[in-house]
Amino acid sequence: MDELRATPNALAPHYSRFDVANRLLLTGHSHQAWPDVAVEGQLEAFNDAARAVDAKWERAAAKATEVADGFRELLEDPQGEVALGASTHDLVVRWLSALDLRRKARLVTTDGEFHTLRRQLARLAEEGLEVVRVPAEPAGTLAERIAAEVDSRTAAVLVSAVLFENARIVPGLGELAQVCLRRDAELLVDAYHALGAIEFPVHELGLGAAWVIGGGYKYLQLGEGNCFLRLPEHADRFRPVVTGWFAEFGSLSGHAEATAVRYGRGAARFAGATYDPTSHYRAARVLAFFAAHGLTPGFLRQVSRHQVGLLARAFDELDVSPELMTRDRSNPLSAYAGFLALRCADAAGVQAALASAGVYADARGSTLRLGPAPYLSDDQLHDAVGVLGEVLERAPDGR
Structure with missing residues (x-):
């Protein structure tokens, strides 16, 4: 070093x-x-589009797979399902729409969440959803204090692994995950300020059953448009209401006759729709640069x-x-x-x-x-x- x-x-x-x-x-x-190789990725995206036109999507899909693999490696979750999105907000909205908020109309969060969650949850509260905000400080007892608010009416808990205002690492999230499991509440952990700054092995942290969201705009140098949602094993029972047509690629041939909206398995069910793949080309080059330099x-x-x-x-x-x-x-x-x-x-x-x-x-x-x-x-x-x-x-x- x-x-x-x-x-x-x-x-x-x-x-x-x-x-x-x-x-x-x-x-x-x-x-x-961004390292200089990021430019090469952006030019590669343009050149692939120029050469292949609409057939570029096979190449773009390969880049998306490289990016998803990169996030899996950072999470030390090689078999994990990872959905990609242009922003964490896109992914959070799809995730929230998959919760049964009519039956359990209560969300527990903190007053120290980034604006993605702060604003969206505030707007949902205006529409009658119960949103409980636990004081983020002191961070040392935050997970324990959140756990005390989780009850049978709670649909989900939303909390950061690292607080965005002061960089404080939130301890005890594994124990919080166990409480959520016992209460049948989902746990969403925002790892945006964790990846690239601290090690974040999801299973060692006791977060195997949690949803983890984050992106590469900050410490990972991937630039805009590179966010992810890591799915737990039980994710296949969720059907997002906000859903793009990419989520039904596996069943397009029969979608017109389907009696219910169909979803792909795993990460595919949280897919969106047509997007600009340039961000994935750039991210793939940067991830390779990190690997080559031992970062x-x-x-x-x-x-x-x-x-x-x-x-x-x-x-x-x-x-x-x-x-x-x-x-x-x-x-x-x-x-x-x-x-x-x-x-x-x-x-x-x-x-x-x-x-x-x-x-x-x-x-x-x-x-x-x-x-x-x-x-x-x-x-x-x-x-x-x-x-x-x-x-x-x-x-x-x-x-």
């Missing part, structure tokens, strides 16, 4: 189009740079822990007034995933000032998020925190 800490970072030349060696991109928790979940976790730790130590050395900016020190850094969260009354203002000085991060409410990535050197991370210190010194309450 030393070659990734050095200046220049050994991976940086492979990201020349994003110019990562000369830019302080602390957006690794939101939009990581495995275990290695990426080592890199992440080193980089987040470096950022935390460098921030502590600034000796900033806690009234101006602080970080959570109540838990060890190992309890966090892929970025450093800093609390600040004017997080958006600090973010804008950093951007003006050439450091790119983001803000969520009162939290400034600094997201490193494996193509950044240690010197770049130190430089970025140095700029943060200069920005804070100019703040009215700075030292």
Whole structure:
């Protein structure tokens, strides 16, 4: 890993189009740079369409299989069923439509979920669905507190493996899964901020019977349009109401005479309809790049822990007034995933000032998020925190 800490970072030349060696991109928790091979994937998609026209779909299907295989490998679930979608929202809506919400009109979630769930569940609550929101903090007891809300009226539980605002890893999801099984409630785990930042072996975590959703826009560098829904073994009893015609490929010849809408088996029943396959071509190239350079979940976790730790130590050395900016020190850094969260009354203002000085991060409410990535050197991370210190010194309450 030393070659990734050095200046220049050994991976940086492979990201020349994003110019990562000369830019302080602390957006690794939101939009990581794409390796140059991503362009080759996008051109390949165009060339296949130009050569084969409508016959391109056989080639596109092969790319989709490569992407699904990549997600299975990240989940350490080689036999798992994985449905693909353009966004997690597309997949969540199909999944919600498969629940029997007339019989069990109650969903349990948290107040720390990403906007995909927050907004959609809020709208469903407006239509009369009971939505229970458990406070996300303290995260250490979140799974236990959610479990206490699961009863015989609960159709499903929806919770993140890593909280998107502060990178806190949520422990105890395996125990929560067991409670859901006993209560006949489905468990949907949002792993978007987990994959590529921490190891996430679904069976070792006790999540074999859970649904897992996520995507590659962030730590996996796959870009837009690459999201997945991992299905548990009992998924074949579900019939999504929101369903695309790709879900009946296996029975198209007889669909007109069918007395009921038919579904394919496994992941096919959560399929959508005609889509732009370019995203899968790009993702397949990036997944192959990760494999060729040994960017495995275990290695990426080592890199992440080193980089987040470096950022935390460098921030502590600034000796900033806690009234101006602080970080959570109540838990060890190992309890966090892929970025450093800093609390600040004017997080958006600090973010804008950093951007003006050439450091790119983001803000969520009162939290400034600094997201490193494996193509950044240690010197770049130190430089970025140095700029943060200069920005804070100019703040009215700075030292």
